[in-house]
Amino acid sequence: KQEVTQIPAALSVPEGENLVLNCSFTDSAIYNLQWFRQDPGKGLTSLLLIQSSQREQTSGRLNASLDKSSGRSTLYIAASQPGDSATYLCAVRPLNFNKFYFGSGTKLNVKP
Amino acid sequence: DAGVIQSPRHEVTEMGQEVTLRCKPISGHNSLFWYRQTMMRGLELLIYFNNNVPIDDSGMPEDRFSAKMPNASFSTLKIQPSEPRDSAVYFCASTIWDEKLFFGSGTQLSVL
Numbered sequence: 001k002q003e004v005t006q007i008p009a010a011l012s013v014p015e016g017e018n019l020v021l022n023c024s025f026t027d028s029a030i031y032n033l034q035w036f037r038q039d040p041g042k043g044l045t046s047l048l049l050i051q052s053s054q055r056e057q058t059s060g061r062l063n064a065s066l067d068k069s070s071g072r073s074t075l076y077i078a079a080s081q082p083g084d085s086a087t088y089l090c091a092v093r094p095l096n097f098n099k100f101y102f103g104s105g106t107k108l109n110v111k112p
Numbered sequence: 113d114a115g116v117i118q119s120p121r122h123e124v125t126e127m128g129q130e131v132t133l134r135c136k137p138i139s140g141h142n143s144l145f146w147y148r149q150t151m152m153r154g155l156e157l158l159i160y161f162n163n164n165v166p167i168d169d170s171g172m173p174e175d176r177f178s179a180k181m182p183n184a185s186f187s188t189l190k191i192q193p194s195e196p197r198d199s200a201v202y203f204c205a206s207t208i209w210d211e212k213l214f215f216g217s218g219t220q221l222s223v224l
Contacts, residue, residue, distance in 0.1 A: 043215035
């Protein structure tokens with residue numbers, strides 16, 4: 001069974017800092033990987049989707065990378081802002097199953 | 113498109129009562145997922161449907177939970193009878209192969 005781990009569980013940084021969130025998974029036979037953002041009391045919003053054949057995806061200040069062989073993905077946030085404060089979750093979709101395995105998330109706090 | 117629509121947003125009920133949660137997926141999406149989120153257990157997959165057919169219900173806690181998808185634009189999750197330990201946020205999500213997973217805003221369920 002696929003297991004997805006996100007470390008650290010919480011992170012606090014000053015505004016303007018560049019930061020990296022980590023996601024690791026145990027089975028490299030994945031179809032794709034997504035990064036989500038969840039604000040308190042809200043649903044999850046997909047930020048970036050990386051197909052298994054891709055190495056990275058970028059959207060604005062966000063860059064997600066994927067290394068299937070090592071079972072790792074990172075979400076890089078450049079020039080962090082207080083509005084980036086939220087919980088970030090990653091999810092992997094296995095090759096032959098139409099379901100998603102989620103990590104427990106990293107709660108990010110960007111201090112003004 | 114209005115996104116994934118869930119109702120109600122909040123539900124407060126007494127133990128033993130029947131609860132029905134509703135979901136309208138994004139038009140054209142052929143996969144629908146029901147998740148439950150709690151502080152203790154994080155995000156748990158309860159059941160998912162492909163083309164209106166239940167594929168994997170191994171996450172459904174027990175026989176008190178049931179889910180239906182009578183057509184491509186509507187799904188329900190029913191709890192009967194409800195118990196206090198069912199209190200959680202219930203999310204519905206939809207997607208089509210290769211695409212991002214889109215979540216609804218969730219239903220906050222409180223069973224007293």
